[in-house]
Amino acid sequence: MAMDPRYAVYPFGDAALIVETADEISESSYRRIKGLAEAIAENPPKALIETIPSYRSLLVAYDSLLADYASMEGAILSLISLAEASDEASGASISETVRIPICYKYPHGLDLDEVARHTGLKPGEVVELHSANTYLVYMLGFTPGFPYLGGMSERIATPRRLSPRTKIPGGSVGIADRQTGIYPMESPGGWNIIGRTPLSLFDHTREPPALLKAGNYIRFYPISSDEFDRIASDVGRGAWAPEIEKTRRGEA
């Protein structure tokens, strides 16, 4: 089969292969990773174990007792063609945007003043810029449920703290250089914490356990400390469903 020049497929050890896209990291090139992951999920080859999407690659783990490399590569190349054909036919894909409440007030936003000082903005302007954009979840990793997000305004970029904190509460939202992210569970970390969401990003007793998945979009919206407590209590009782908007993206 002729290889689509926009993709490259390589063995990744003897139980996985990796598909890389030729482009630089961007939302539009990420569409290929997401499209292929979806095509594989809808038509899983018999030997498939699972896929791991990332910025510009998709790792495909398979059971080598059920398929050798050549046959797995063939199956994936067919799925690449299928994903490209359906993408071209529809010209767009459905995207989910998850709305995430954040309390930017102290003590949740421990370093909001520091970010304001560094960027020369007022704390309210930092909050406004952080909650104005739509972010793309390129991948989950680092710890279970941790989203790697793209789309933050460069005006609020702030370097990591010189000395990392040993304990950051789960749900904390941070900025490190030009990235923003959410700590799913209590962990050490050096990001500047500007707020906290009462939502649980990862819960091993839930199916699926992660609130987000690679390819989702998210939007943050500010809430008061009282709303934080109310939502946290609803989340604790399992009585909170996040708001998800479905939109078509990529239409000309």
Add this chain to the structure above:
Amino acid sequence: MTEILVRSPGLQTTAQDLGRFGYQSMGVPPSGAIDRDALETANLLIGNPRGEACLECVLGGAELECEAPLVFAVCGAPMDLRINGKPAPVYETLRAKAGDVISLGMAERGLCAYIAFAGGLAVDLVLKSRSTYARAGFGGWQGRPLRAGDRIPLRERSMSPLSRFVPEELRPRYSTETTLRAIRSHEVARFEPESVGRFFSEPFSVSPKSDRMGCRLEGPRLVHSRGADIVSAGVQTGTVQVPGDGFPIILRADRQTTGGYTRIAHVIQADLAKLGQLRPGDSVRFLETTVEAAQEAWKKREAAIVGLIREKTDQVSIEGTRYFNVIVNGIAYDVTLREI
């Protein structure tokens, strides 16, 4: 319910099975036994399904008290196994009475031993696996390594009177010098060619900073040709990544699901058990192989593991009931025949 009382957990003892798959896209590591050959062998010796959850004891020192009669087996790194202070054989079906104390001395070589109990550990499935992932506090026994005083429940199972063993000459040999077969990474061109040559020819030493996440190596410093960092991407157990300091890290079961360091090679599936048993101070070399040869080696391992098991007797007859052991399509079954 049958329980075992943990008198001492030793250095680190956790419940592990073959791992947690299907959640890596959400950042959940596979976890599971770092030597699945030893885990599967221990299960086969007592008639459990091959992937049943066992106790993984790192470097030994564990002491367990049986609160009811039970059948068990110990495989993996050689440790001084004793029942009530008397030496007992590893790689063999063993029986303990209520009140018996099973103890493991420190491993002479290798890193971990597995204790399989007939019936398996009665710990809950979390995301389809009984493996402990201590870093996030879930799976296994309360999401953490065992502590003195814990009572671990076992699932009830009718006990087969059959006794099995693995002959001495078929048991894995743990050495302080190990060779791991590895496949070149597609990112190998991001290293100086001379460094790739050194990686596949010179010995490395296992660093004391190694754990269930990764085996860190010291030795020749590998040189990147285009920087150490890549755009974060998925990884596998056995992936060898090289951070900016030039010293390789081989990823083990509790690894993260993605990584941002350049990959030089991948240890093959058939050698992951050996990787799991590497301990600080061991010497390790990498031997280059191909995907085809590696997949062939994994097929052979799959066929060989059931073949390790021998019956002390092919059939046992007790009070009119006859017991057989039958292997069909690689799965061992206890068969009980009773006259009616």
